[in-house]
Amino acid sequence: MSSDPLDLLDLDALHSAEERQIRDVVRQVVDERVRPYVAGWYEDGRAPVRELTKVFGAIGLLGMHLTGYGCAGSSAVAYGLACLELEAGDSGVRSLVSVQGSLAMYAIWRYGSEEQKQEWLPRMATGDAVGCFGLTEPDHGSDPGSMSTRARRDGEDWVLGGGKMWITNAPVADVAVVWAGTPEGVRGFVVPTTAAGFSAREISHKMSLRASATGEIVLDEVRLPDAARLPEARGLRAPLSCLTQARYGIVWGALGAARECLSTALRYAGSREQFGRPLAGFQLTQAKLADMAVELQKGYLLAVHLGRRADAGELRPEQVSVGKLNNVREAIAIARQCRTILGANGISGEYPIMRHANNLESVLTYEGTSEIHQLVIGQALTGLSAFD
Numbered sequence: 001m002s003s004d005p006l007d008l009l010d011l012d013a014l015h016s017a018e019e020r021q022i023r024d025v026v027r028q029v030v031d032e033r034v035r036p037y038v039a040g041w042y043e044d045g046r047a048p049v050r051e052l053t054k055v056f057g058a059i060g061l062l063g064m065h066l067t068g069y070g071c072a073g074s075s076a077v078a079y080g081l082a083c084l085e086l087e088a089g090d091s092g093v094r095s096l097v098s099v100q101g102s103l104a105m106y107a108i109w110r111y112g113s114e115e116q117k118q119e120w121l122p123r124m125a126t127g128d129a130v131g132c133f134g135l136t137e138p139d140h141g142s143d144p145g146s147m148s149t150r151a152r153r154d155g156e157d158w159v160l161g162g163g164k165m166w167i168t169n170a171p172v173a174d175v176a177v178v179w180a181g182t183p184e185g186v187r188g189f190v191v192p193t194t195a196a197g198f199s200a201r202e203i204s205h206k207m208s209l210r211a212s213a214t215g216e217i218v219l220d221e222v223r224l225p226d227a228a229r230l231p232e233a234r235g236l237r238a239p240l241s242c243l244t245q246a247r248y249g250i251v252w253g254a255l256g257a258a259r260e261c262l263s264t265a266l267r268y269a270g271s272r273e274q275f276g277r278p279l280a281g282f283q284l285t286q287a288k289l290a291d292m293a294v295e296l297q298k299g300y301l302l303a304v305h306l307g308r309r310a311d312a313g314e315l316r317p318e319q320v321s322v323g324k325l326n327n328v329r330e331a332i333a334i335a336r337q338c339r340t341i342l343g344a345n346g347i348s349g350e351y352p353i354m355r356h357a358n359n360l361e362s363v364l365t366y367e368g369t370s371e372i373h374q375l376v377i378g379q380a381l382t383g384l385s386a387f388d
């Protein structure tokens with residue numbers, strides 16, 4: 001039987017000893033290196049991204065589901081469990097790891113040349129180099145195919161012009177995977193952030209994901225050799241396949257934020273008394289707690305199922321959309337409901353709930369909004385694309 005009171009269905013039994021061990025290591029690192037400080041980072045709107053990247057690199061978390069080049073080669077389920085534990089700490093911290101491993105490293109690992117892999121992946125796996133992934137633009141978000149960033153040939157070189165917006169890790173990154181339009185279609189480029197004409201500016205005044213570095217990238221005639229182009233990436237399918245990787249991590253990660261909210265609310269309801277008894281003793285509170293626990297466990301079953309499909313090499317993008325749509329939507333609902341259980345204390349930064357609720361608004365939007373995932377699922381159901 002599981003020792004976790006929130007694991008009503010003993011879902012822990014679905015995991016191998018190795019999966020549990022990886023999960024426990026990540027949980028411990030989050031307990032030691034994230035949980036005591038994250039409320040302060042959030043309030044300051046600044047997280048020690050480079051330092052955290054080194055910490056996570058030291059335990060093999062960065063690109064852990066990739067093989068070779070210093071990557072751990074873990075299962076998709078183990079990677080998912082790591083995302084869950086990281087996001088129980090903070091969605092911004094999980095975003096750092098997702099962008100590094102599932103977007104920047106995956107793009108180079110899947111579409112890069114041998115030289116690009118050798119140059120970047122080992123350093124990114126240890127956390128010595130930080131990566132970001134630039135697809136979204138100020139005027140092109142859900143519809144990246146209409147991007148205006150351009151790459152044109154100039155002799156043997158490429159020259160990149162344009163800009164990217166809302167790019168996680170950009171203000172601190174050493175390397176940016178940048179997607180740009182060419183006459184032959186969308187192409188990806190591995191851009192060292194020291195390249196002349198490349199600049200990144202931190203986006204401030206965020207009310208969500210404040211313990212994460214988010215930036216705007218300006219590409220002002222950035223000249224790159226052809227060796228900087230990802231040779232295997234042709235068309236929009238390439239960046240979209242990277243997004244599928246990152247979305248998979250979110251399927252698990254959102255459950256971590258929800259679990260943290262629910263366990264906080266459960267503890268609070270057990271100790272806070274009104275009308276002469278603990279809040280947890282009221283039927284209405286128990287109905288809330290029961291409904292949230294049911295959704296959390298259902299979401300977990302979904303995540304494990306998708307993880308096992310991924311490990312079998314059978315996971316389809318629309319299946320990831322089902323997981324992202326459901327688990328983020330339910331996680332937000334859980335965070336909001338938990339907030340009510342804490343009453344006024346629910347809005348206080350002394351408790352993690354409001355921070356998670358605010359973070360989940362970003363998680364709902366990035367890696368495909370809920371509406372886009374509904375459209376992906378709608379297309380799978382009907383055979384008709386409502387957004388092409």
Ligand SMILES: Cc1cc2nc3c(=O)[nH]c(=O)nc-3n(C[C@H](O)[C@H](O)[C@H](O)COP(=O)(O)OP(=O)(O)OC[C@H]3O[C@@H](n4cnc5c(N)ncnc54)[C@H](O)[C@@H]3O)c2cc1C
Binds near residue numbers: 136139166367386
């Ligand atoms: C904190 C944060 C970090 C991010 N990190 C990254 C990153 O690292 N790299 C990166 O490339 N991007 C990143 N993003 C950007 C993110 O992926 C985009 O915000 C997202 O794709 C949505 O684009 P948009 O904000 O332009 O919204 P829009 O595309 O303008 O959409 C606005 C609204 O319209 C809806 N909508 C759009 N099209 C349709 C349609 N056809 N039918 C119905 N409704 C529709 C959307 O669902 C949404 O509700 C990040 C965003 C945030 C908030």
